[in-house]
Amino acid sequence: MFKAVSGTDDDGFAISFLEAHDWNVETAVNSLMGGGAAAAGSPSAPDGSPSMLPGMLPDEPTDPLLDRAPISQYKDTLMDPAQRMPTTPAAPVTHRLEAFRDAKTDSVEARGEDARHDPQRPKTLADIYRRPAEICFNGSFDELRQAGREQGRWLLVNIQSPTEFASQQLNADTWADEMLRIIVSASFLFWQQYFDDELGAKYVRHYNVSALPHIGLVDPVTGQLVKSWTGFKDAERLMDKLTEMADTPPTDGYEDAAAPNPNPNPNPNPNPNPNP
Secondary structure (H helix, E strand, C coil): CHHHHHCCCCHHHHHHHHHHCCCCHHHHHHHHHHHHHHHHCCCECCCCCECCCCCCCCCCCCCHHHHCCCCCCCCCCCCCHHHCCCCCCCCCCCECCECCCCHHHCCHHHHCHHHHHCCCCCCCHHHHCCCCCCCECCCCHHHHHHHHHHHCCEEEEEEECCCCHHHHHHHHHHCCCHHHHHHHHHHEEEEEEECCCHHHHHHHHHHCCCCCCEEEEECCCCCCEEEEEECCCCHHHHHHHHHHHHCCCCCCHHHHHHCCCCCCCCCCCCCCCCCC
C-alpha cells in the first residue's frame, strides 16, 4: 500500500520508512509528503540519481549570488566635519556682475606701472578690462565739481554698465590709450562710476542718463552737461572732441561777475563836453 501511494518500487526504502513510523501507513505517507523523506533517505533511480516522488518538483538551477551569505550591515562617515577641506573665499570684484575684475589688483600701488606696460607680461581678462585707476578721481560728484572749480578743469564723466560690453571696450581700448591719457590728465578730471552704485545712480538721476555707457563733459562751475556721448567711442575720435575743449578751460562766471570794474567812471563817454 505504501509503495502504491508513494510511487516507489524500492522495497528497502518502503520497509525502512514504515519501520520508522511504527508501520503506520497514514503517518508514513503524511511524513513523506510533508518532507520527511529527507530524514529517512530519498529513493534513487537505477543509475544512482535521486528519484522523483509524486508532488515533488525537480531542483531548479540556483544563482550563486543568491546563495551567498548576506553582507552584514554597518554605519560609517564619509567625511569627518572636523577634517572638511577649507574653502578659499573668492577675490573681491569691482562689481557683482563682473567676476573677472579683481579689486585687489586694480590699483596702481598693487600692480605697478612697470608691470602694466610690460609687453611680455601675460594678460588676463582682469588685466585687459581693468578700470583706468591711474587717471580716475576718487570722491563724490560734489567733490569732483569743487576740485574742477579750483583747478579750472572740465569734468570728464564715464558711467558704465557691467552688462554692456561697450563699457569694457572703453577700458580696454579708449582709456588705455597713452595720448588720450596725457590730454585727460592735463586738462580734465576723470570720474568713472557704475550706474547702479550710489554715486553713479545719483549722477544718472540728475542728468537723466538713459543709455549706457555714458561719457559726459560737465562744466564744474555751472554743473551743465556740455557734451555727451553714448556707447563705445575710440580714442582718436574722442581725442579730437576733448582737444577742442582743452583749449578753452571753464571760467568761473561768479568770480567774473564779482571782479571790480577796471573803469570806475560810470559815464560811457571818455571825453564829455562840459559846454552843451
